[in-house]
Amino acid sequence: MSEALLRVRGLTKHFAVRQGATGAKASVRAVDGLDFDVHAGETLGLVGESGCGKTTTGRMLVRLLEPTAGSIEFQGRDITTLGRRAMRPLRQDLQIIFQDPYSSLNPRHTVGKIVAMPLEVNGIKPAGGVKQRVQELLELVGLNPEHYNRFPHEFSGGQRQRIGIARALALRPKLIVADEPVSALDVSIQAQVVNLLRDLQRELDLAFVFIAHDLAIVRHFSRRVAVMYLGKVVEIGDRADIYERPRHPYTRALLSAVPDVAAFGEQRQRIRLTGDVPTPLNPPSGCRFRTRCWKAQDVCATEEPPLVAREGSAQQVACHFPEAVGVVNEHVSEVAA
């Protein structure tokens, strides 16, 4: 395998908070030691429920948040502690698309100005002029280049998301972190934007870190998938392994909870988790999923399971009692905890 474009080791983010009437110091362990690689031109999907740390992870990757510990290597260079100025040339290669197409565009700037901003900030003067480059970008994302002078409020939600994508593409990046890029959009528009991102990936050989809570969209878009729970990766592997042969109980429960139209009328064995995700202020000892897990034993409370692969498979799972390799998800037999 070629050298990774992005190499993340032990990535950690703890937020300091004060709690209660005494103002006692505590820390929210939002992300707690992540290891993963992303190769050129591929997509790694990050899935998980709210509070699992997927958005915090995305923001650390593009250095919008400072990691508490761990390292981020981009093209072989450690960028974890680079200052603003040293980061600037790297920003050309490393871009982000945000979830909310309303708050992520300046309402007082024209679309032309918004899309040209990355060029301006980095002092790049494209051949043929800024305007021509911006119009090419608008065309690339399926917007009318003549709408260069319009303001964000004149566009629909789906079109605004395209503007955000055009801005991210302005510097011809190698890696884009897409944080819930379609979850604010209507169903019919989601498909348009997902198809656009796929076309752009093929055309421009882009790598993506695709963050979403929608398991079906992540499956559609990502060749490899990492499942997160309370700041940890619990399982990572190829799409087919994660979706058809999941080994972590949480991955199996998550998949079984998705209401899928294609499964209409089938009697599926369902796993129903009880309770809510515990608070990252005080995560459970040992395996963080053990409080909701139907397989949990004493060892799960005392020893944290490492994320490991087994028997020559690239699929890694952090569980003391994982499913055997190769068990297909349809044959689920356990009942809810």
Added chain:
Amino acid sequence: MTHDAASPPYLQVDDLRVRFSTADGEVRAVDGVSFGLQRGRTLGIVGESGSGKSVTSLAVMGLHDPARTRITGAIKLGGRDLVGLSDGEMRKLRGRDVAMIFQDPLSALHPFYTVGRQLVEGYRTHHAGASKAQARQRALDMLDRVGIPQPDRRFSQYPHEFSGGMRQRVMIAMSLMNDPALLIADEPTTALDVTVQAQILDLLADLQREFHSAIILITHDLGVVSQVADEVLVMYGGRAVEHGTVAQVMRGPQHPYTWGLLASIPSLHGDPEVDLKPIKGNPPSLINVPSGCAFHPRCAYAMKPEPCAAQVPQLLAVQADGHRVACHLPEPQRISTYTDEIAHVGVAQ
């Protein structure tokens, strides 16, 4: 669930039209929608933003501001027409005969009052003779019934002390306090995580069996509808475009917009390398709805200009029993188009 086709529907909506006056012109948010719903049945209303699904349900609840809304048609609840009822009469029905569960329980619950106090108030409003102790007991029973642990302790807590899923359970407990015959749930699980969504959908199904209420479930998620609804009403541009049982609409959809919705969503089972088939364009403005069929500018099969751009198609029964579709395409063509071109795309495979 028993389904007695002969019994009259508990809710009967006929030619409902809801219009708002705005500075930009009249918004035709709902434009002639009719459907019936029996007790013990769940109707899923599906559509994208601006399709009129929430406006329809707010009309049934009588929650539109009469000063700026024009409502015509009939909304019959247990035989009684709600359109034109006074505020006072509507208030007597609301909460008792028809109750609502909102998408965002944090903004639907009062932050200053304990959960218990809010539950008790709802009960005593409709049970003038009930003592505080009786109302409290009812509230504790309901909290317990919706799966909130330690109802005694939770009773005197404030909404912010509950998690999202637990808060939505409180909303459901509140809506059930007076044993309503009709429950309207507007995107009840959209704000929740998928594992919690599954818990809440199971709970709603259990409660329906127990209380035999009619449920209207408003959602943009066809997956949720396919899992919990008995019937589906697909709305577009303020009108109903398809109505039938879940099996009819999921297995043999006949409206091109329904096809578009189904082909737009990726499945956990399809081939992920096959591109999704989105509906081109954007949903229409309700101030300036396209002529004829509101979907014709986005429809790949429209016959233009006649009749699709000229005449509004009526929601008419097709051959399958009870299945209704508003489309100018001839039925044999709709069936063959679906089978030949659509059924293998997206989730429909």
